[in-house]
Amino acid sequence: MGTISSPTLLICEHCDTVYRRRALVRGDVARCARCDAELERHHLLSVNAMLALVVTAMIVFVQANVWPIVTLGLNGQHSSTTLWGMIIAMWHEQAQVVSVLVAFTLFFFPLAKMLSLGWLLWFARRGRRAPGFARLMVGLHHFGPWTMSEVFVLGALVAIVKAHTYFDVVADPGIYAYGALTLLITIFAGVDLRQLWDAPLESAA
Amino acid sequence: MNALRRADELGLIACTVCGLVCRDMAEDGQPGEAVACPRCGSGLHRRKPNSYARTWALLIAAFLMYIPANVLPIMRTASLNDIDDNTIISGVVELWRAGSPNLAVIVFTASIVVPMLKFLALGALLLSSQLGSGWARVQRAKLYRLVELVGYWSMLDVFVVALLTALVRFSVLSLVEPLPGVIFFGLTVVLTMLASMSFDPRLIWDGRDSDD
Numbered sequence: 001m002g003t004i005s006s007p008t009l010l011i012c013e014h015c016d017t018v019y020r021r022r023a024l025v026r027g028d029v030a031r032c033a034r035c036d037a038e039l040e041r042h043h044l045l046s047v048n049a050m051l052a053l054v055v056t057a058m059i060v061f062v063q064a065n066v067w068p069i070v071t072l073g074l075n076g077q078h079s080s081t082t083l084w085g086m087i088i089a090m091w092h093e094q095a096q097v098v099s100v101l102v103a104f105t106l107f108f109f110p111l112a113k114m115l116s117l118g119w120l121l122w123f124a125r126r127g128r129r130a131p132g133f134a135r136l137m138v139g140l141h142h143f144g145p146w147t148m149s150e151v152f153v154l155g156a157l158v159a160i161v162k163a164h165t166y167f168d169v170v171a172d173p174g175i176y177a178y179g180a181l182t183l184l185i186t187i188f189a190g191v192d193l194r195q196l197w198d199a200p201l202e203s204a205a
Numbered sequence: 206m207n208a209l210r211r212a213d214e215l216g217l218i219a220c221t222v223c224g225l226v227c228r229d230m231a232e233d234g235q236p237g238e239a240v241a242c243p244r245c246g247s248g249l250h251r252r253k254p255n256s257y258a259r260t261w262a263l264l265i266a267a268f269l270m271y272i273p274a275n276v277l278p279i280m281r282t283a284s285l286n287d288i289d290d291n292t293i294i295s296g297v298v299e300l301w302r303a304g305s306p307n308l309a310v311i312v313f314t315a316s317i318v319v320p321m322l323k324f325l326a327l328g329a330l331l332l333s334s335q336l337g338s339g340w341a342r343v344q345r346a347k348l349y350r351l352v353e354l355v356g357y358w359s360m361l362d363v364f365v366v367a368l369l370t371a372l373v374r375f376s377v378l379s380l381v382e383p384l385p386g387v388i389f390f391g392l393t394v395v396l397t398m399l400a401s402m403s404f405d406p407r408l409i410w411d412g413r414d415s416d417d
Contacts, residue, residue: 005243009226011219014346016211016407018226034209035346035410069368074375081371089371095383101391102367105360134245141222145398148360155364158312161305162296162365163372166284166379194224197244 007198012037043195050191051121057184058114064149064177065107070160073168080172083107105148113147116140117193124196140193150182211410213251222247253405257335260404264327267396270389271320277386280366284379292386293317293362315361316390323397326352327404337412349406356401359394363387 010019010030014037024030024042032039045053064083071080081089083106090099116136123130130136156178160169212219216229223245230240240249253259278290291299293316301309326348333345366387373381 004228004230006217006226006228009217010224011212011217011226013219013221013224014350014406015410016213016219017209018212018215018217035343035406037346037350070372072372074378077375077378079372079374081368086367086371089374090367090383093370093383095367095370095388097388098363098367098383098391101360101363101395106364138222138245138247145357145402148357148364151358151360152364154311154315154358155361156368158300158308158361159365159368159372161303161308162300163369165303167373197223197225 010039012039041190041192043191045187045191047121047125050188051118051125053184053187054114054118054121057181057188058118060177060181060184061110061114064174064181067174067177068172069156069174069178070163070172071170072163073170074166082174105146106152109143109147110149112143113140120196137193137196147185149178150185153178153182213411218249218251220245220247220249221253252407252411253403256403256405256408257331260327260331260400263396263400263403264324264331267320267393267400268324270393270396271324274386274390274393277389278384279362279386279390280369281382281384282373282379283382285377290384293390296362296365312361312365315358319355319359320393320397323352323356323401327397327400330404330409334408334411339412342409345409346406349401349404349409352401356398357394359397360391363391363394 008021010021011017012019012032012035015032015035017032017034019030019032019039021040022030024040026042026044028042030039030041031037066082068080068082068085071078073079083102087099087103087107090096090102116139120130120133120136123133153175156175160171163169212226218227218229219225220227220242223242225242225244227240227242227249229249229251241247242249275293278292278295280291280296282289282291297309297313297316300312330345330349333340366381366383369381370383373379
């Protein structure tokens with residue numbers, strides 16, 4: 001198909017206004033003059049810094065999933081759980097829909113996001129496009145909004161406060177790992193992945 | 206700068222997935238036939254296809270799910286001498302009474318305010334855009350971005366129930382079970398997220414009087 005593309009132009013995805021692209025310097029944010037949406041932002045993080053963050057997030061993610069989240073105590077009895085304990089418990093309690101939802105939003109999508117980002121960045125730091133680049137970028141665009149680890153941290157806090165009325169509550173390492181993961185995700189939230197589409201072209205030119 | 210031209214007028218299309226700006230070739234070809242983005246391979250559309258119909262359908266479905274989500278209990282706490290079924294709102298009240306009003310406000314916001322905001326905001330955005338209204342376009346665009354930003358936090362209550370179910374298992378002494386309300390609530394959140402994703406914010410600016 002004869003679709004002509006133009007990398008020098010930029011279109012606001014919120015209102016369809018066309019702009020000529022400008023080079024941004026540190027701290028710059030380009031905003032749409034019509035609808036005030038963010039068009040582009042200068043990235044403070046280099047590819048190496050992002051890769052380091054992704055690797056850190058992966059390590060923390062493993063810890064968050066392996067270690068128990070909280071322990072409850074009642075008359076000398078103890079009960080604790082991990083993320084997968086939650087998923088399995090919901091499955092056995094006739095709430096399979098919820099079980100699948102939890103598994104995807106808190107495990108599979110975050111895991112897929114970190115793995116594909118790590119893969120893409122590993123090649124990007126050497127100025128190359130990773131094998132499967134386009135497919136992974138499209139995938140990231142689609143499942144990105146469905147990762148909910150940060151919501152879970154708040155949920156765990158609410159659950160702890162609720163349980164505190166009836167039980168002795170001990171916060172386990174898992175919850176701290178989740179806290180750290182949320183922090184990393186927040187740093188990442190400001191990163192526009194679309195820069196990866198442009199990066200190899202710039203180095204080639 | 207008053208010359209803010211829109212891609213639609215210039216015959217350009219932005220790929221919604223990778224952002225690449227492409228020339229719209231669809232006019233020569235068959236209408237409705239999607240051309241693939243040369244960079245990422247996703248289908249190129251001037252506007253998200255059937256945005257109004259899809260968003261309305263998903264929004265109405267979400268609202269229908271939201272009714273049982275609120276009426277039916279989402280969680281049962283059973284102990285030796287009593288069984289207590291909690292709905293979303295009774296959970297908020299209990300949290301308030303248990304001495305954590307701050308968290309109660311957060312849960313109330315995530316479970317009641319955010320879903321209601323989505324129904325009202327998306328409904329209003331759909332209606333005003335379908336009527337081609339030029340009223341408060343910048344504010345409406347911001348409202349849409351707010352809905353997108355806060356939408357997924359509604360999943361909070363679902364995670365609370367899942368965690369408590371897995372944690373509170375002291376055989377006869379104390380037990381927490383999920384009840385059907387939580388399933389409907391989870392579906393509400395998923396459907397509202399899909400609804401806000403299928404709405405195309407560019408439609409806000411597409412009205413008859415497109416020049417401000």
